[in-house]
Amino acid sequence: MVIGFSRTHQYYKHRQPAKDWVTKQSIEATLRDHPSYGHKRLALHLKLNKKRVLRVMRLFGIKPYRRVTPKLYTKPKDSVFPNLLITETPLGPGDIYASDFTYLKYHGRWVYVATVLDVFTREIVGVSVLTTHSTQLVLNALANAVLYCPPPRIVHSDQGSEYASMDYAALVQKLGILQSMSNPGCPWENGYQESFYKGFKLDLGDPNRFATLGELVAAIYQTINYYNRYRIHSAHKMSPVQFVATL
Template identity: 25%
Template sequence: MIDPDHNRLSIRRQCELVSISRASFYRQPASETAENLELMRVIDEAFMETPWYGSRQMMRHLRRQGWCVGRKRVRRLMRKIGLSPIYQAPKTSAPHPQHRIYPYLLRHLSIARPDQVWCADVTYIPMRRGFLYLVAIMDWFSRKVLAWRLSNTMDADFCVAALEEAIARHGRPDIFNTDQGSQFTSFAFTTTLKDAGIRISMDGRGRWMDNVFIERLWRSLKYECVFLNAFETGSEARSGIGSWIDYYNRRRLHSAFDGRTPDEVYATAEMTEQLAA
């Protein structure tokens, strides 16, 4: 006879291994055809090169590549994978209508040390037979990835889990900056920030450049890892992305830091600040 408590523990363990919430484990997102999954991958790759493309321009681009697609289909798939063009436009990446939007606090701010400002964003991860969503928490000054999570839904749970891990491992920043996505404007996410005494900052709508460093992270991750691999399962994606993020933090040299890594910049700046204090 199967022990139901053992079964629940097994499911919980599986969720922990792939870093998804138990609610997400049970919920199966609406499936897409193989053609749509490939089209979503093509759209995502094209968007890395031309982030100003809306659905109309993306449709024209795809048609030149031989895809027989209409604007409505392209717009639906772009929304599904969370893409919106960088120009100021109404109703793109619309926040939840009942969630509070916070002001942008980074304008004219000199960011000169680690843990002064953290930022976060969510991106789409294509797989061989589906897709996942990835959230990352980054230190703005050093570009170090402090925590990350994968999920098969766009709810707030996996974003909150990544935030809680970052705070537990690295302390807290003065300011936390995100876009106006519903995951980041949610009560659970903003309450976690407020309870930790962190000031909340949010980008202007359509202003992807306000969070430019994490957008560059996505570009590097996708071209150096995701687009080169056709992950079969969530476990494979987690392992592959985890290896790349470890390489990015510990071994990937940044010209902006005179050839130092994000780990080195984060640790050196922290040590200098402690000695000065």
């Protein structure tokens, strides 16, 4: 027996990610039927501790849908592609990617940033920055992600027109990747990217402080590099690159 080493602690650390993933799937399944539930109602519905539910929601960036104004209920349309993440768990680095894009207002114009995130490591593996909102934005990000690494088994996104386009679907198919999409009106199903962009914009700061577009683009890449290499991720208690080094 090694002094100071707990087998119980080792077992807990080994089992916890799997338990969290099961809890995540239960939360997402409940939110599809009860989209306005917060963590307290989810805990009551699932008969789980509310602190555990809140921790898992924060871990995976799951947020309940909040309506700004009341709207008449309409049945959501079927997904262009099914949400494979309801049943699929990442088997390791490079297995499942999640893709999304955001926009930054810069001196009266828009700058668009698309990223591809490794769901297992939480590392940003693909980036694209353009001043136009087009399918090319997300095509470039995916191409960047597979430039030096093998294609993933699954790539997930929301149902934006860019990801539903024939060009994007053709590239995904050509790479031998399974395409997955969040269900309509379920933004929490791509919570990995939602959570990343929230921190990314805080770390980047005000885009208008940069004198030129080139300086802003350089800062975008520097901020992503900082996130990958140095920013502590709550899921791993270390940066994504540091986490990969432990595998």
